[in-house]
Amino acid sequence: MSISPEAQAVHDRAFVLLAHLHMQRQFTPTAIEYVRPDEDVAGRQVDIPKLRQGGVKCIWLSEGGPGEVSVDPAAITAGQTEPNNRPAIRTVYRGASEVQRMLRGFDAVARLCQTHPDDLALARSVREAREIAASGRIAVFWHSEALLIANDLAMLRAYHALGMRVAGLVHGSPLDWVDNDLEQHDPSGLTEFGRQVVREMNRLGMVIDVSHSSPQTVRDVVQTTRQPIVASHSNPQRLSPLRRNLTDDLLRAIADTGGVVGIHCSSAFVDIACLHGRRGGRAAMYNQARLDLLDQIATPGALDPFQYEAAMRASGGAPSDAIFPTVHLERLIDHVDYLVNLVGIDHVGIGTDLQFLEDAVEDFDSAAKTPNVTEALLRRGYSAEAVGQILGGNFLRVMAAVIGE
Numbered sequence: 051m052s053i054s055p056e057a058q059a060v061h062d063r064a065f066v067l068l069a070h071l072h073m074q075r076q077f078t079p080t081a082i083e084y085v086r087p088d089e090d091v092a093g094r095q096v097d098i099p100k101l102r103q104g105g106v107k108c109i110w111l112s113e114g115g116p117g118e119v120s121v122d123p124a125a126i127t128a129g130q131t132e133p134n135n136r137p138a139i140r141t142v143y144r145g146a147s148e149v150q151r152m153l154r155g156f157d158a159v160a161r162l163c164q165t166h167p168d169d170l171a172l173a174r175s176v177r178e179a180r181e182i183a184a185s186g187r188i189a190v191f192w193h194s195e196a197l198l199i200a201n202d203l204a205m206l207r208a209y210h211a212l213g214m215r216v217a218g219l220v221h222g223s224p225l226d227w228v229d230n231d232l233e234q235h236d237p238s239g240l241t242e243f244g245r246q247v248v249r250e251m252n253r254l255g256m257v258i259d260v261s262h263s264s265p266q267t268v269r270d271v272v273q274t275t276r277q278p279i280v281a282s283h284s285n286p287q288r289l290s291p292l293r294r295n296l297t298d299d300l301l302r303a304i305a306d307t308g309g310v311v312g313i314h315c316s317s318a319f320v321d322i323a324c325l326h327g328r329r330g331g332r333a334a335m336y337n338q339a340r341l342d343l344l345d346q347i348a349t350p351g352a353l354d355p356f357q358y359e360a361a362m363r364a365s366g367g368a369p370s371d372a373i374f375p376t377v378h379l380e381r382l383i384d385h386v387d388y389l390v391n392l393v394g395i396d397h398v399g400i401g402t403d404l405q406f407l408e409d410a411v412e413d414f415d416s417a418a419k420t421p422n423v424t425e426a427l428l429r430r431g432y433s434a435e436a437v438g439q440i441l442g443g444n445f446l447r448v449m450a451a452v453i454g455e
């Protein structure tokens with residue numbers, strides 16, 4: 051897409067915040083290392099040059115859902131084309147190793163910022179984020195999709211002391227105190243301890259992210275929180291009936307807290323036909339190496355969880371013959387329109403989930419193409435002010451409300 055001078059000016063003025071993305075990293079026996087983050091690597095969706103080219107001022111850099119594996123290979127194979135199967139995902143990190151894994155994530159993000167001081171800086175407050183952006187760098191908030199705290203609020207407080215200001219509660223694996231879109235406890239939602247987690251996050255000033263949460267978890271969080279909450283990367287289920295997307299009721303409930311929903315860039319999240327249209331390489335997507343690992347994790351102590359995660363990630367990824375249908379950014383903007391009509395302009399933002407998407411929407415399949423969103427929104431008739439809100443102003447408002455300036 052070509053960017054008009056007007057769109058470029060709007061984009062340059064906006065506090066462009068991508069509320070959920072990853073960067074390529076590798077797992078060594080002793081640490082997590084980002085891979086050549088300062089190189090503009092072809093085919094990669096996120097690296098520093100692409101963030102720069104996209105005029106991005108702030109990111110929530112996510113360490114994802116650590117060490118998760120489906121303990122049911124048949125279900126994971128079915129899940130390639132059947133979105134609403136129950137893949138029985140568990141994390142191999144339990145107890146103290148949960149905390150060790152989270153600290154390795156923080157260590158990786160902190161060192162990424164320390165080793166690229168001209169481009170990135172770790173932010174712990176809205177004021178810091180604004181100052182970092184004003185100095186021409188990108189503000190990085192440490193984010194995790196799964197709040198692995200070993201069922202211990204002291205760990206949550208320690209993460210906050212390190213700088214965690216926004217966190218997802220749960221990812222692919224349900225935790226003892228919270229369940230997710232894929233699998234529910236009976237009863238579903240938050241346990242009493244889960245409610246304590248929410249209250250402690252409120253007290254500390256940490257934004258609660260309910261993407262990946264079960265519907266009942268979202269309802270329980272909404273009932274318990276005294277502050278705005280977000281779904282950093284989820285789309286309206288009405289337009290693409292994936293369980294990972296959100297129903298109108300839940301979208302309204304999140305907005306009613308004063309919160310924000312960030313749109314997700316996967317084509318399947320935009321149009322479920324893209325999921326049904328996936329073809330190729332089914333067997334290879336759950337190959338023998340991964341099955342061997344499954345055998346090992348079934349035996350307690352047989353595999354170090356860090357070794358497991360490194361091996362699992364090295365063995366993963368789509369085979370080269372796989373086909374992932376995509377839709378154009380314009381269809382994603384339809385989701386923005388839908389959200390704005392449903393919950394209002396104050397409650398919509400941009401999540402993306404870039405770096406590991408096999409089916410990112412065309413013309414927004416890289417952080418470098420973020421100005422295309424501005425162009426597309428202006429062409430739809432959104433005012434410059436409204437575009438600024440969607441590009442990051444709304445998320446920044448929630449952060450200021452929850453974290454304090």
Ligand SMILES: [Zn+2]
Nearest residue numbers: 195262283403
């Ligand atoms: Zn996610």
